[in-house]
Amino acid sequence: METLIAYSTKHGATEKAAKKLAEKIGGSTTLINLKDLRAKSVDLAKFERVAIGGSIYAGSIQKEVKEFCMKNEEILISKRLGIFIFCGNEEQAEDQLAASFSEKIHSGATVKGHFGYEFNFEKLSFMSRFFVKKVSKITESQFRLNEENIAVFAEAL
Numbered sequence: 065m066e067t068l069i070a071y072s073t074k075h076g077a078t079e080k081a082a083k084k085l086a087e088k089i090g091g092s093t094t095l096i097n098l099k100d101l102r103a104k105s106v107d108l109a110k111f112e113r114v115a116i117g118g119s120i121y122a123g124s125i126q127k128e129v130k131e132f133c134m135k136n137e138e139i140l141i142s143k144r145l146g147i148f149i150f151c152g153n154e155e156q157a158e159d160q161l162a163a164s165f166s167e168k169i170h171s172g173a174t175v176k177g178h179f180g181y182e183f184n185f186e187k188l189s190f191m192s193r194f195f196v197k198k199v200s201k202i203t204e205s206q207f208r209l210n211e212e213n214i215a216v217f218a219e220a221l
């Protein structure tokens with residue numbers, strides 16, 4: 065079964081999760097970064113399963129994820145569909161996931177997940193570091209890849 069994993073990322077953490085998901089799904093899996101121009105011409109018809117995800121900044125997922133979903137909504141809900149996010153606020157993960165996708169995509173998805181978070185202080189701007197320290201009270205780099213959630217997601221998809 066052909067699987068597509070389409071993702072977006074700002075600092076690379078969601079890409080690590082997407083690669084881990086591809087590893088767990090195995091078989092014939094294509095990974096695309098939605099910021100890559102080639103993503104615009106991806107032929108969805110050849111995939112039976114699609115997983116789409118991104119990371120959350122100030123409550124929102126990347127605009128490339130929203131645009132991809134909006135443009136392909138009908139075809140996406142006709143597939144086995146999974147949606148996921150990478151986000152620092154795990155308590156709000158389900159609400160942030162629901163707010164990131166249209167009602168049609170959210171209710172049409174077979175599986176939904178949150179895969180962890182990364183705060184990489186070396187990659188963050190001064191303002192972002194300030195924001196993270198103030199809002200999240202995190203003062204040093206942290207990385208959590210929730211392999212259990214990724215495995216459950218891969219199995220259910």
Ligand SMILES: Cc1cc2nc3c(=O)[nH]c(=O)nc-3n(C[C@H](O)[C@H](O)[C@H](O)COP(=O)(O)O)c2cc1C
Nearest residue numbers: 073074075076077078119122123151152153181182
């Ligand atoms: C400036 C900033 C704002 C953030 N806002 C949120 C947020 O509103 N909700 C949340 O759950 N996580 C938030 N995060 C955490 C990111 O979602 C997390 O760092 C994620 O791992 C980033 O993934 P990426 O490297 O793939 O972009 C924020 C992080 C930064 C640096």
